[in-house]
Amino acid sequence: MHEKKIVLTGDRPTGKLHIGHYVGSLKQRVDLQRTTDQYILIADMQALTDNIHNPEKVKAHVIEVLMDYYSVGIDFEVSNIFIQSLIPEIAELAVIYLNLVTVNRLKRNPTIKTEIAQKGFGEAVTAGFLMYPVHQAADITIVRANLVPVGSDQIPMIEQTNEIIEKFTAIYGPLFERVEPLVPSRGNRLPGIDGQAKMGKSLSNAIYLSDSADSVHKKVMNMYTDPNHLHVADPGTVEGNTVFAYLDLFDPNANELANLKEQYQKGGLGDVTIKKRLSEILNSFLEPIRLKRAEIEHEKSWLMEHVLQSTKNVRIRAQETMELVKKCLHLLY
Amino acid sequence: MHEKKIVLTGDRPTGKLHIGHYVGSLKQRVDLQRTTDQYILIADMQALTDNIHNPEKVKAHVIEVLMDYYSVGIDFEVSNIFIQSLIPEIAELAVIYLNLVTVNRLKRNPTIKTEIAQKGFGEAVTAGFLMYPVHQAADITIVRANLVPVGSDQIPMIEQTNEIIEKFTAIYGPLFERVEPLVPSRGNRLPGIDGQAKMGKSLSNAIYLSDSADSVHKKVMNMYTDPNHLHVADPGTVEGNTVFAYLDLFDPNANELANLKEQYQKGGLGDVTIKKRLSEILNSFLEPIRLKRAEIEHEKSWLMEHVLQSTKNVRIRAQETMELVKKCLHLLY
Numbered sequence: 001m002h003e004k005k006i007v008l009t010g011d012r013p014t015g016k017l018h019i020g021h022y023v024g025s026l027k028q029r030v031d032l033q034r035t036t037d038q039y040i041l042i043a044d045m046q047a048l049t050d051n052i053h054n055p056e057k058v059k060a061h062v063i064e065v066l067m068d069y070y071s072v073g074i075d076f077e078v079s080n081i082f083i084q085s086l087i088p089e090i091a092e093l094a095v096i097y098l099n100l101v102t103v104n105r106l107k108r109n110p111t112i113k114t115e116i117a118q119k120g121f122g123e124a125v126t127a128g129f130l131m132y133p134v135h136q137a138a139d140i141t142i143v144r145a146n147l148v149p150v151g152s153d154q155i156p157m158i159e160q161t162n163e164i165i166e167k168f169t170a171i172y173g174p175l176f177e178r179v180e181p182l183v184p185s186r187g188n189r190l191p192g193i194d195g196q197a198k199m200g201k202s203l204s205n206a207i208y209l210s211d212s213a214d215s216v217h218k219k220v221m222n223m224y225t226d227p228n229h230l231h232v233a234d235p236g237t238v239e240g241n242t243v244f245a246y247l248d249l250f251d252p253n254a255n256e257l258a259n260l261k262e263q264y265q266k267g268g269l270g271d272v273t274i275k276k277r278l279s280e281i282l283n284s285f286l287e288p289i290r291l292k293r294a295e296i297e298h299e300k301s302w303l304m305e306h307v308l309q310s311t312k313n314v315r316i317r318a319q320e321t322m323e324l325v326k327k328c329l330h331l332l333y
Numbered sequence: 334m335h336e337k338k339i340v341l342t343g344d345r346p347t348g349k350l351h352i353g354h355y356v357g358s359l360k361q362r363v364d365l366q367r368t369t370d371q372y373i374l375i376a377d378m379q380a381l382t383d384n385i386h387n388p389e390k391v392k393a394h395v396i397e398v399l400m401d402y403y404s405v406g407i408d409f410e411v412s413n414i415f416i417q418s419l420i421p422e423i424a425e426l427a428v429i430y431l432n433l434v435t436v437n438r439l440k441r442n443p444t445i446k447t448e449i450a451q452k453g454f455g456e457a458v459t460a461g462f463l464m465y466p467v468h469q470a471a472d473i474t475i476v477r478a479n480l481v482p483v484g485s486d487q488i489p490m491i492e493q494t495n496e497i498i499e500k501f502t503a504i505y506g507p508l509f510e511r512v513e514p515l516v517p518s519r520g521n522r523l524p525g526i527d528g529q530a531k532m533g534k535s536l537s538n539a540i541y542l543s544d545s546a547d548s549v550h551k552k553v554m555n556m557y558t559d560p561n562h563l564h565v566a567d568p569g570t571v572e573g574n575t576v577f578a579y580l581d582l583f584d585p586n587a588n589e590l591a592n593l594k595e596q597y598q599k600g601g602l603g604d605v606t607i608k609k610r611l612s613e614i615l616n617s618f619l620e621p622i623r624l625k626r627a628e629i630e631h632e633k634s635w636l637m638e639h640v641l642q643s644t645k646n647v648r649i650r651a652q653e654t655m656e657l658v659k660k661c662l663h664l665l666y
Contacts, residue, residue, distance in 0.1 A: 044664060045428065045429075045664075048429070048432060048662065049432050052432045052433065052504060053504060055505075055661075055662045055663040055664070056663050058663065059663035059664065062666075083666060085659070085664045086666065088421040088422060088424065088425045088655075089421060091421065091424040091425040091427070091428040092421045092424040092425075094424070094428060095378065095424040095427060095428070095461070095468070096378075096381070096461075098459065098460040098461035098464055099381055099382050099385045099459050099460075099461035099462070100385065100459070100461075101459060101460050102456070102457050102458060102459055102460065103436070103458055103459070103460050103463050104456055104457075106460060123435070123437055124435050124437075125435060125436055126431065126432050126433070126434060126435055126436070127431040127432075127434050127435065127436050127439060127463075127464060127467065128428070128429075128431035128432035128433075129432070130436050130460075131431055131460060131464075134460065135428070171385060171386060172388075304666070308666060322421075326418070328388075329381065329388045330388040330389050330391065330392035331377060331378075331388070331392065331418045333395075333416060333419065333637070333641060
């Protein structure tokens with residue numbers, strides 16, 4: 001017998017989702033929802049760790065993210081979408097896990113170290129931010145997930161979760177399975193339209209799933225290419241050229257793309273031509289997504305009600321998990 | 334109009350309570366329950382922070398502590414006794430508070446620094462232990478308490494809570510009152526029977542509320558006095574003499590005690606005489622407590638059921654608090 005994997009994935013509701021999210025995770029979720037038991041977390045509590053002054057922003061983006069999910073084909077009847085703050089058992093489990101990890105270990109977490117530097121927290125890092133990998137371990141184990149899709153930079157988070165599980169098992173006995181990271185085998189990270197390595201929700205360099213055709217066209221026409229490719233006749237570089245990076249992932253015609261690259265490198269192919277091609281390709285990719293979004297635009301409350309109901313179902317599972325945890329910890333009364 | 338103060342107090346269920354607890358806090362609770370709204374927390378989750386390998390110990394002491402409460406006259410109908418782990422909202426609020434305090438601030442907490450040194454945690458201090466003042470801030474504010482009885486060494490904990498409240502207020506608006514520490518005005522700390530400064534649940538130097546008359550007698554007869562007072566005729570020292578420290582708090586006859594001290598200091602009063610006096614005084618103090626304990630000994634399940642019911646009532650208040658907190662944080666769906 002081969003049981004279905006239990007997947008935990010999700011997003012912090014801090015911005016609208018973009019095509020980088022689609023390539024990096026949303027597409028995968030649409031596939032995984034057919035073959036696994038998939039749980040999708042709207043991590044509003046975790047979003048607050050670095051948005052304590054902007055709780056309105058977090059709240060406002062919950063419905064945006066849900067509409068993004070719907071529009072790309074995440075099936076609200078199949079995937080278990082749930083809102084973190086409505087499941088207090090996650091906080092309960094996180095508090096228990098805090099006893100199983102040292103402060104020094106959290107400080108050594110490479111992902112956290114990088115983020116503390118990027119966000120400029122320095123010595124003022126809050127306890128909540130330092131602890132968020134522990135909170136994630138609770139997110140994952142509260143639904144007893146055993147497969148977690150992550151980018152390669154997030155692997156230390158899964159290691160942290162597995163360390164907590166090992167420690168828990170060593171003291172209280174086996175309850176949780178080790179968690180397997182699901183790391184995409186091919187490059188699935190889109191650069192920003194400005195050529196920055198990462199397309200970011202809050203970096204103003206993203207093409208959003210909800211962008212209009214016109215907006216996409218403008219963004220593509222302003223895209224970063226090869227700064228030395230000044231005239232059509234000049235030879236151009238394909239590596240590090242944002243337009244080609246996007247075409248690599250979205251162009252349905254591999255042969256034509258190969259020819260275009262060859263021509264671009266030799267000289268004689270202008271940026272405008274390849275940008276127009278990309279703009280058309282992206283807009284035909286986004287068109288059905290826009291249609292699905294338009295379909296649900298006036299049914300936002302249905303979407304939210306649906307998620308509140310599935311959160312209730314997930315909470316039942318979370319409560320079962322906590323019963324098991326509390327049994328291990330002699331906390332049943 | 335003068336509203337009743339809301340008091341939060343409690344114990345970690347890690348051992349039976351002793352006469353040091355009586356003098357330091359239980360007596361006060363018996364008084365406070367008539368004049369305030371008193372909440373008494375059985376801090377089982379917090380007890381786990383340094384008992385991760387001994388959850389059975391924590392569980393076993395819950396009923397012991399409840400019997401101690403009952404025996405000294407805490408009224409289960411009047412005081413709101415509740416079990417921490419049965420109120421997940423406390424963990425929820427603690428997780429929110431973690432965002433309002435820096436890791437460095439927690440490390441500077443004098444009480445925590447002392448405890449980390451005492452317990453020999455060093456670099457291996459767990460996140461759970463470092464965070465426990467934040468957890469306490471959640472314990473206090475979840476019932477919206479404004480008065481917290483503490484020993485003078487615990488004042489930094491109240492300062493930490495008030496800092497969190499101030500930060501919360503500054504960002505999200507006024508919801509919680511400042512918390513006032515209730516520090517006893519007179520010396521209320523009993524030394525251990527071995528002369529150690531502190532009588533400790535786990536230091537084997539305590540006279541427990543549940544000790545038999547015989548056991549109390551033996552403990553008193555072995556008490557640490559003045560190590561230079563070898564013969565009855567020798568002059569003895571009263572300061573630092575454990576027997577007199579106890580008599581100061583328990584002897585009902587102040588004049589007789591003053592005479593005895595004078596005689597002891599001059600010489601001619603033996604340790605056996607003052608120990609017998611103390612043994613009798615302690616046993617007549619403990620006798621009604623023992624009787625109340627015997628009364629409830631076979632009704633432990635009644636006691637526990639009662640507390641489970643009052644925990645449910647406290648949880649309703651906790652849920653109201655979390656509704657208010659979540660409204661501030663835009664987390665209502």
